Amino acid sequence: MKPAHPARRTVCAALGLACAAALPFVAAGRVLAAAPALQPGADPLDSSRWDDMRRAFFADAPVVFDDRIAVTAPFSAEDPLNVPVAIDATALGAVREVLVFADFNPIVKALRVEPLAAPAAFGLRLKLQQSSPVRAAARTADGTWHLGGAWVRTSGGGCTLPSLGSGSAEWQQRLNEVGARLWPGVGHGDRLRLRIVHPMDTGLAPGIPAFHIETLEIADGAGRVLVRAEAFEPVSENPVFSFDLPAGIGAAGPLRIRGRDNNGNLIDAEVRP
Amino acid sequence: MKRLGSTARSWRYVLLAFMLAPLLLALALDRAHARDSAAFDYGLVPRQIADGVYVLEGRKEDFSTANGGDIANTGFIVGTAGVIVIDTGSSRRYGEQMRVAIARITPLPVVLTINTHHHPDHFLGNQAFPPDTLAALPATIAGIEAEGGAFNDNLYRLVGDWMRDTEVVVPRRRLAAGRQLVAGRDIELLALGGHTAADLVVIDHVSGTVFAADLVFNGRAPTTPHADIPRWMEAIAQLERLPARRWVPGHGAVHEDTEPLRQTRAYLDWLSRTLQAAAESGLDMAEAMTLPVAAEFRTLALVEHEYRRSVVHLFPAAERAALGSR
Structure with a gap:
């Protein structure tokens, strides 16, 4: 997810920096060793789990490692409960769905995004149980899966810890509360960022059952669904998401964010541009 | 933890010392402050x-x-x-x-x-x-x-x-x-x-x-x-x-x-302003990590590494403020 130049200009102006200096950094921050485009064969991340991943998610569909799908993640996770990951698959053209997963997590799948009427660029934070490749797989219209990813090193333990929320009563009053804002001209169009109060318990901490957001939908003022997402246990507590949306999307009225968790609690919020 | 008998242990140490002596001597001659990880x-x-x-x-x-x-x-x-x-x-x-x-x-x-x-x-x-x-x-x-x-x-x-x-x-x-x-x-x-x-x-x-x-x-x-x-x-x-x-x-x-006080304060000031500006301009945390360190701080040891760590520590609060989320 590359912020468009206006966003950089905003930041740079605020910091008093020359924009030219800022430009290469998104590329530089992409920590993966860039695989050559359309390399069909070996996993560039050299993960012993790759064959399992391939069988589990892609079966007989064609799979290519493709540096047109950018995964920005830190080389080393300072906090295994909150590993920031940004994905930009817009260079692939029309993308039907993007799957985010971590080979060595006890629950591998983290997020599935369908950019129905939006650029395929988004961000999230996830929990990592141990060092692992973090991958994004984008399916294009021809049925091919394009893979990008990066290794993230971590001290681990992110998935088997109780959420902080499970130790306090606060989330019970604020469950599914949404804080959100739309930034025109950031990313590939306008950027929506949102934070939802939710413990996102994985079910792997003793005595605490799985409790997590399952679905999210973002619709424009006319009710057209722009992005549909399916979230899984490894998404961090009180999740924060970024979604790039078409430019000028706020013109048709407030955006609507709707969803629910696995206990049927609803999420429903409006975002005024 | 099991320990070796004292006789076996002391013999081992004698042997070890014998084996390491040339190395230790070389290191000692080389650098007065050598940290010898073998010992x-x-x-x-x-x-x-x-x-x-x-x-x-x-x-x-x-x-x-x-x-x-x-x-x-x-x-x-x-x-x-x-x-x-x-x-x-x-x-x-x-x-x-x-x-x-x-x-x-x-x-x-x-x-x-x-x-x-x-x-x-x-x-x-x-x-x-x-x-x-x-x-x-x-x-x-x-x-x-x-x-x-x-x-x-x-x-x-x-x-x-x-x-x-x-x-x-x-x-x-x-x-x-x-x-x-x-x-x-x-x-x-x-x-x-x-x-x-x-x-x-x-x-x-x-x-x-x-x-x-x-x-x-x-x-x-x-x-x-x-x-x-x-x-x-x-x-x-x-x-x-x-x-x-x-x-x-x-x-x-x-x-x-x-000077070190001024330097520390200037860095902290830059760090918090940078992260607030990043959150206020709609950047994702992963993008905030890729922002450049200001030129005057690039000579600080470990600054790239510590900046990325600090994003994880400090960006969430700046982000909550920008999102109007408590």
């Missing part, structure tokens, strides 16, 4: 910076199996009746070797062992010091109780066998701010905070030396895992008013003027 020797050599005031300067590095966790400054002050120790390093071995280094300088006993704050490079050598001399601010004691075990586990992972037999020893003496004679020395303690919940500054009035703990870094990027930046900057402003003749930062070289 787990930190090569601690206290440097006298004022009458009775000594510093053991750590490396401007991150924890590694090469440096054994010797990355922070420790020090001690020799009074007429005893020794005041300021921080104990990152491991049992460090603490033990620090005591040997102190004993080479003075036969006086250690009467007060201060942990300036609850970060692992400052208290994990506690085992080597008399338990009744271990002392810290109450919030530091609470921090060691709450997080000491996890820090210790993490350091075994980061520096390996240098940590052997290191265990957390929680200081029991609760310190408060104030000026008093300690071991015959005119010592003042300032109870500040901002780098962590409690950061203790030790002033030796006779020599005009200020042990500023990790409120001050010199030539090395500040670390922020428990930071409260506004409080930290206030603490630095308070320190700047002290009539000090020299500053011992928590990390980096001893300095005669307040």
